[in-house]
Amino acid sequence: MKKHNFSAGPCILPQEVLQKASEAVLNFNNDNLSLLEISHRSKPFVNVMENARSLAIELLGLEGKGYKALFLQGGASMQFLMCAYNLLDKKAAYLNTGTWSDKAIKEAKLLGEVVEVGSSKDQGFTYIPKGYEIPSDVNYFHCTSNNTIFGTQMKSFPETDVPMICDMSSDIFSRQLDFSKFDLIYAGAQKNMGPAGTTLIVIKEDVLGKVNRAIPSMLDYKVHLSKDSMFNTPAVFPIYVSMLTLEWLKNLGGIPAIEKINEQKAALLYTEIDRNPLFKGFVATEDRSNMNATFALTNESLKETFESMLTEAGINGLNGHRSVGGYRASMYNALPLESVQVLVNVMQSLEKKAY
């Protein structure tokens, strides 16, 4: 039986994507060669790379708007460093909404001054700061759109004249936004886009070339752009699986179609968390993430019973992050509504058992 996989990332991918990926490991493109053993400069793989790059731009609605996509290695953690290396000349503004913002700030501080324009650290990152001001003399404003660990999500983004950078690792391709508000978007693949090992970077080219420092080749967006994301051997398999996932999303109807499903899933689960007296949510209601719902039992003595019921129902990956505890239901694009229904059913069965 296939499990209901609520894992926070790496996480569930569409079954048809896994099927195609598995086949490509044995025989790719009907060439009697594995995808893993062909040159990355061969025509079939160059096509994969170009297709993945253009699908990302297309799905985000950024065609013809001066943006280009890269698939690089190193995860969002490497982007914490790269975005500062390429764009932080003197001073940058950061919004601190959790562990990932915190880490991004730490790396940026090595390269310039960081103004923390807002932070929810005082209340354990359980809300999104609002009403903050972004100074006009900063090189950019950086934020994290969704916080996997705490389960908060930015529902709106500030209006500002400075370039905007956004770490969208855990909610890219999940909801409609005006992506052209951002000058640089990055996202580790392992949530809504593919397996671990590749990172999507979407750059408005005219934002580059404004710092004076010498940038090492592998950290330089311009170098990667000039080589069409092939400056060195790319992560072939993770990029191929990302391409398949983006194709799956396009065939489904793109972001507008998946957004509807994601809203249904989130509504179903949050309604139950709010209704069921055995559960409570962790974060401010208006800032709840549609990707990662964090919650806890109101009565810890039911823990063992609840968890054996989850296992019984084939539910996987519901443990909260070690720094938060409780439960976290990650409802990324590939998670079917049906899986959320199974979880809600277990929550309701627990209630019946308890009273």
Next chain:
Amino acid sequence: MKKHNFSAGPCILPQEVLQKASEAVLNFNNDNLSLLEISHRSKPFVNVMENARSLAIELLGLEGKGYKALFLQGGASMQFLMCAYNLLDKKAAYLNTGTWSDKAIKEAKLLGEVVEVGSSKDQGFTYIPKGYEIPSDVNYFHCTSNNTIFGTQMKSFPETDVPMICDMSSDIFSRQLDFSKFDLIYAGAQKNMGPAGTTLIVIKEDVLGKVNRAIPSMLDYKVHLSKDSMFNTPAVFPIYVSMLTLEWLKNLGGIPAIEKINEQKAALLYTEIDRNPLFKGFVATEDRSNMNATFALTNESLKETFESMLTEAGINGLNGHRSVGGYRASMYNALPLESVQVLVNVMQSLEKKAY
């Protein structure tokens, strides 16, 4: 029909490894979940990482000698930068034996003074410089053990008191060496170890911590070591396939066993290149690589005939690098002797046809 795959990298992997990798994409560890959709912090994947790290140390004969292994993203190109970031305080010595050394030197120069102790650039990198001297006041000596593009290989390494760093991307695990001579070894996986997307780094821990600069987290070997190569989400699939390939090598008898086969393959091909009047090798005989044999036709008018015979025989990936031309037969660990025999047969058939 499975092809004879002489691709320079990404390149041929053992068929049994591809089979297991393909299965794991659908169902890993009999858990009814894909390897791509489980948490990298889950026990099954932590086991994969630990197994891959310890197999690397074991196969290199470095157990109990103060070494640790990491599997990081970014390829050897990122290591050009990282090794300098972590170890280059003032001055380092580099041996320039080709494109990859050249690139490593370029990145190191951003961080300190580089002394090029030897170079074969004057003759198009067709030989390995000898008799060079390594100054005693450098932080380290850096070399590239095998040059994929030109087809040369270092058959011996200098005796020196300074730390030795070696880029072994294209010949690691292919021949017996006293690996404890080196303080830092790195290798992109996509030749003898696995698919593109992960890089093995083997470090003697006591060589670290001697530079004063602030090192960004993702570039800091100490950070990665302190987190057992899991500072951030690792490239799950490429590391799993690398682990499978290292297991395959261990079961085969390790480096001593594969070295014998690699020597047979190289002897078979080089003997034919030297014997057959229609072919000539590109590089100095004593510096020929056992991994990448570069050669050309002595009579260019036979090009079309030769290449259609290669296709006919199911031979793939024999084109020389675009900067060198001619042919390059890459004979990595997973390439069977039989494939080299098929290539030699084609070379002999061409000779019969031509005379």
